[in-house]
Each structure stands twice: as structure tokens, then as C-alpha cells.
Amino acid sequence: MKSKLRKGMWVINTDGKVGxxxxxxxxxTAEVHYTNDSGETILVAQVSxxxxxxxxxxNIPAPRRPSLEVARAKGY
Numbered sequence: 223m224k225s226k227l228r229k230g231m232w233v234i235n236t237d238g239k240v241g242x243x244x245x246x247x248x249x250x251t252a253e254v255h256y257t258n259d260s261g262e263t264i265l266v267a268q269v270s271x272x273x274x275x276x277x278x279x280x281n282i283p284a285p286r287r288p289s290l291e292v293a294r295a296k297g298y
Contacts, residue, residue: 232277261286
């Protein structure tokens with residue numbers, strides 16, 4: 223079952239890039255701020271929502287990873 227994407231959610235694209243879904247745009251696209259392993263934004267892109275899914279807990283960069291309790295509450 224695919225998670226419903228929402229603003230502020232950590233997502234991963236079909237190429238394995240991880241970022242935060244910042245906003246939904248027109249025509250089934252979203253603005254995603256992709257991050258590096260340090261959790262710093264390295265790229266802002268418009269991406270088809272069909273190419274995104276919710277990231278798993280360990281996909282989230284360690285410096286930005288929430289506690290297990292918070293992650294579970296958010297569905298990671």
C-alpha cells in the first residue's frame with residue numbers, strides 16, 4: 223500500500239535521491255528539496271509525484287533523522 227504523500231514528508235525518487243516534499247505544484251508535480259548525507263539541501267527540483275514515495279526511516283540523513291518514536295508516529 224502506497225503512503226499518501228504530504229508536505230514536509232521525507233521522500234525518495236525512483237533514482238534513489240532523498241529529499242523533503244515542500245509543496246505540491248500544478249499538473250501532478252511537487253517541489254522537492256534534495257539533500258546530501260549531511261542533511262543539507264543540494265538541489266531544488268520539480269518532480270512528478272508518480273516518481274516519489276515516502277522514504278524509509280534509514281533513508282533520512284542521520285543528522286535530520288527523527289527519534290524512533292517520532293518516526294513511527296509519522297509512518298516512517
